[in-house]
Every structure is written in structure tokens, then in C-alpha cells.
Amino acid sequence: GEDVEQSLFLSVREGDSSVINCTYTDSSSTYLYWYKQEPGAGLQLLTYIFSNMDMKQDQRLTVLLNKKDKHLSLRIADTQTGDSAIYFCAVPFGNEKLTFGTGTRLTIIP
């Protein structure tokens, strides 16, 4: 079936790197996505990676994809207080049905 798994919580000290992990069941999707949700707001597309890539870097964000292990990760360098949010991994399964993980709540420790 279609399943996307994430750990629920992550706490990181300000200035350190944050790594948020995601695993998913088999998917033939072309892209995989990371969304960010701040309190009281809808989700915002943060970044994505093409399925034939294994890494994509965008300023402080690095996405790593291991297709063999069906593992996706998001690394945020130099984590700031403004990065506090819930981060969702999202994978399109058949017929473009985008399935979201449970979300990882990132807390920044001053």
C-alpha cells in the first residue's frame, strides 16, 4: 500500500544542522517533495527532488534520495529559530495521488 513514514519530533540547537528522515513504500513517482507547515498555516512547498537524482542542494537545504532503500532526507544547515515548523515528506503514488507523511515537528533550542 501507499505509506510514508517519518519520526514525529526533532530538537536541534540553533546553528546546528537538522536532518529529517522519511521512508516510503514503492513508488514510481518522478518527483518527491518536502513541505513546511508553520503554526496555524497551510503547507508550503519547500523543495523537491527528481527521482533520478540522489542529491539536490538549495541554499541551506540539502535533499538526499536513496531509491534502493526508499529513503528521503532533508538537511537544514545552520538551523535558525525561524525554521521551527512541521516538515512533511510527500510522495506521489499512482494517478498522481500525493501522500503525506505524519510530519516531523522541528524544535530549535536557543
Add this chain to the structure above:
Amino acid sequence: EAGVVQSPRYKIIEKKQPVAFWCNPISGHNTLYWYRQNLGQGPELLIRYENEEAVDDSQLPKDRFSAERLKGVDSTLKIQPAELGDSAVYLCASSPTGGQGSLFFGSGTQLSVL
């Protein structure tokens, strides 16, 4: 450019009452989605429209939920009658045709059923 607009922002009703949510997508976006987000979980798709056609409503509880997208622009999601378990945030999103997973979300309607 205006984003996806949803109203109301909050709604509190008693069980068995009807409720409706409204969504105005980004101009030019042909694909519209309704998601439900329960507390502490990721959004789950209820229905997806391509223009005015519902192309995926397999997860919509059709005994009490209905949706429409007349003229392929605005959309309304209705629950009648509401149950306690319907308490959640209802999110609307839109994307250009072929946008796959690049969705633009509204702020959502937080529904509390008492």
C-alpha cells in the same frame, strides 16, 4: 498574486448540524484538492478536481460529504450531518495541470464539532 483563499477560518458546530467550506484557488490553476488534516497527522486527500470534473473522490465519505466545483473555479465542501470525528482542519490546495506534487495550500478551515 493572491494565494489560495479559504473561508471560514474557524467553525464550531454541534454534531448533526451541516457545515460548508469554501475555497478560491489561484487564478489559472485547473487542479483543485480538498484535504483533511487530523491533529498530529499529515493531510489526507478527500477529493481532486480537474476543472469541474472530480477525478479522484475515492477517499470522500459520500454518505455525509459532498463537494462541487461549478464552472471549474471556486469549490465548496459540505458535511451533512457532521459527526464528532469530523473535527479536523480542512485544507484546500490548487496546482496547474500537470503540477504533480507542487501544490499551493490555503490556510485551512479548523472545524470543531461539539
